Amino acid sequence: DAGITQSPRYKITETGRQVTLMCHQTWSHSYMFWYRQDLGHGLRLIYYSAAADITDKGEVPDGYVVSRSKTENFPLTLESATRSQTSVYFCASSETGNYNEQFFGPGTRLTVL
Amino acid sequence: AQSVTQLDSHVSVSEGTPVLLRCNYSSSYSPSLFWYVQHPNKGLQLLLKYTSAATLVKGINGFEAEFKKSETSFHLTKPSAHMSDAAEYFCVVSSYGQNFVFGPGTRLSVLP
Numbered sequence: 117d118a119g120i121t122q123s124p125r126y127k128i129t130e131t132g133r134q135v136t137l138m139c140h141q142t143w144s145h146s147y148m149f150w151y152r153q154d155l156g157h158g159l160r161l162i163y164y165s166a167a168a169d170i171t172d173k174g175e176v177p178d179g180y181v182v183s184r185s186k187t188e189n190f191p192l193t194l195e196s197a198t199r200s201q202t203s204v205y206f207c208a209s210s211e212t213g214n215y216n217e218q219f220f221g222p223g224t225r226l227t228v229l
Numbered sequence: 230a231q232s233v234t235q236l237d238s239h240v241s242v243s244e245g246t247p248v249l250l251r252c253n254y255s256s257s258y259s260p261s262l263f264w265y266v267q268h269p270n271k272g273l274q275l276l277l278k279y280t281s282a283a284t285l286v287k288g289i290n291g292f293e294a295e296f297k298k299s300e301t302s303f304h305l306t307k308p309s310a311h312m313s314d315a316a317e318y319f320c321v322v323s324s325y326g327q328n329f330v331f332g333p334g335t336r337l338s339v340l341p
Binding site: 149151156157158159160161164174175206208213215216217218219220221222223 | 233261263265271272273274275278280319323324325326327328329331332333334
């Protein structure tokens with residue numbers, strides 16, 4: 117089915133471990149985004165990508181790495197997880213730019229022990 | 230710089246009564262404004278958007294919002310609440326070349 121998917125949906129890991137969250141979209145949208153959602157903060161932008169091989173930092177990029185070798189995939193890596201990175205992570209995509217409608221995935225709930 | 234204020238962290242209404250969720254924004258540019266809804270343990274779904282066309286915007290499920298530039302507001306309304314409207318609602322501001330900025334959210338409870 118067309119849409120935007122995230123995997124895993126739930127992840128528990130330990131401090132210091134590397135974790136990769138996957139995001140895949142089937143619309144061929146140019147723009148993709150990673151957000152984290154924490155109580156009282158709404159969603160905050162971690163990284164975004166305007167096209168394959170083009171990425172840029174958002175509001176809270178520290179501790180995260182992204183890549184985009186293919187238009188449809190936008191993985192987010194926590195190189196050395198910390199407890200403060202416990203959060204719900206949402207991937208989103210947009211056809212025409214970061215000022216127009218974004219379509220969101222179902223989210224990944226990450227717990228760092 | 231852009232910012233969004235959602236004036237109520239929690240709103241509680243009775244089923245069948247009107248809903249008002251308030252949003253004020255700040256933007257240095259001509260803004261695009263959005264309302265998203267998030268049901269428990271789900272992703273975000275677009276309710277409606279304003280992108281410099283008509284100031285009264287109609288969305289899905291009977292929701293609408295009015296863009297008032299003089300008041301820098303974009304309040305969300307619905308004439309009659311339904312139990313299925315219980316969710317978290319986010320107001321979002323953006324503009325050309327600028328990223329989305331989310332408000333902190335308003336949790337809507339609908340009482341039977």
